[in-house]
Amino acid sequence: MAARHQQRVAEFDSCLNSEVVDLEFLREQSYRGIPEGGGRRATSWRILLGYLPVKRKVWREVCQAKRDLYKQLVEEMIVSTPEANSPVMEDHPLNPNPASNWQSFFKDNDVLLQIDKDVRRLCPDLTFFQQATTFPNLVVVGDPRLGVPPQEKLHARVTQAQLQAQTVERKGVGPSTLATSKKRAVEDYAPLNEGQEAHWEVVERMLFLYAKLNPGQGYVQGMNEIIGPIYYVLAADNRIEWKEHAEADCFFCFTNLMSDIRDFFIKTLDDSATGIQAMMVRLNNRLSEVDQAVAIQLQEQGIKMQYFAFRWLTLLLSQEFALPDVLRLWDALLTDDTRSNLLINVCTSMLFLVRDNLLNNDFASNMKMLQNYPLMDMSLILGKAKELSNNS
Numbered sequence: 001m002a003a004r005h006q007q008r009v010a011e012f013d014s015c016l017n018s019e020v021v022d023l024e025f026l027r028e029q030s031y032r033g034i035p036e037g038g039g040r041r042a043t044s045w046r047i048l049l050g051y052l053p054v055k056r057k058v059w060r061e062v063c064q065a066k067r068d069l070y071k072q073l074v075e076e077m078i079v080s081t082p083e084a085n086s087p088v089m090e091d092h093p094l095n096p097n098p099a100s101n102w103q104s105f106f107k108d109n110d111v112l113l114q115i116d117k118d119v120r121r122l123c124p125d126l127t128f129f130q131q132a133t134t135f136p137n138l139v140v141v142g143d144p145r146l147g148v149p150p151q152e153k154l155h156a157r158v159t160q161a162q163l164q165a166q167t168v169e170r171k172g173v174g175p176s177t178l179a180t181s182k183k184r185a186v187e188d189y190a191p192l193n194e195g196q197e198a199h200w201e202v203v204e205r206m207l208f209l210y211a212k213l214n215p216g217q218g219y220v221q222g223m224n225e226i227i228g229p230i231y232y233v234l235a236a237d238n239r240i241e242w243k244e245h246a247e248a249d250c251f252f253c254f255t256n257l258m259s260d261i262r263d264f265f266i267k268t269l270d271d272s273a274t275g276i277q278a279m280m281v282r283l284n285n286r287l288s289e290v291d292q293a294v295a296i297q298l299q300e301q302g303i304k305m306q307y308f309a310f311r312w313l314t315l316l317l318s319q320e321f322a323l324p325d326v327l328r329l330w331d332a333l334l335t336d337d338t339r340s341n342l343l344i345n346v347c348t349s350m351l352f353l354v355r356d357n358l359l360n361n362d363f364a365s366n367m368k369m370l371q372n373y374p375l376m377d378m379s380l381i382l383g384k385a386k387e388l389s390n391n392s
Helices: 002-016 023-031 040-048 056-079 101-120 199-213 223-235 246-265 276-290 292-301 309-314 323-333 341-353 355-360 363-371 378-391
Strands: 161-163 167-169 177-179 182-184
Touching (some): 002 040, 023 040, 023 323, 040 223, 056 246, 101 199, 101 223, 199 223, 223 323, 246 309, 276 292, 276 341, 292 355, 309 341, 323 341, 323 378, 341 378
Antiparallel strands (some): 167 177
């Protein structure tokens, strides 16, 4: 077994180190699970997500161009203030003009508040996202060596205060007065030293930048769960020369993935052929083909796909399993260019593997199980999904 594993690792490394990466071989091997260590998963995901081309000799040039672009975007869209963006002196915080840079700033803060809430609870079972990154963004935290001053962090822009209801207080025999109390949100993470950034702050910056670059879509809850695994893989790489650029590389990997699944997050496209409703119909149809008894049982119990599959499909199952299993699952999911065919078969596989429970349990038990999928060997799920893919 050990010799076979060593041979597989050697073949995998040979593929990644080739002058031209054999994409089909990489997909085939990644589906079986990317070997741990050596930055294999980080490199493979960069390729599978379209960030790195198959020609190895252009990697340096491509990476440098993307990283320079990312730095420019951070400087122009995050660090830059309304004052700097307002050439007209009449533009001020109270300017009601929709074109005012201050109006945009305040609208951005509404989006930022939601992002801030979401990234703080990213992967709560891990301490990784609360830890300090080894490579903070020097454009933001500053670089004394180059005379770059620190900038205000994004989470400092949004107030964590919650205004409570006013209460009437009577003091002595005088008139009643209105007293307002202010309660601050509890911060359950350790404060970092000046010049440091937590990983969740890095994720917050990427999501905020994505929202500003895509105003038609903006930020939608759940995007944090999509970017989380990608960033974790790139930022946990043990190769310093790659880990140093995890933020910029992750941003473009995430952007590429979102361009494939963005219709899942746009409410006006829910009923389109590529929207989430159509995906749930596809899953229901596939289940009927594979296991009609289970499909009928769900229908008779009134368990609609919206009750559980909406989250499964939208978040690429990132919330149904522990992170190690999610990484193993995504090794396979990212090999599918359509970003949907294999996902449908994996979800169908998950339903098939708990069919006995589904056929024998009542509505309440089945709902609880589907919304909290039981522990399962990921190789069983992917093995059945591969069988379904071959038979489709």
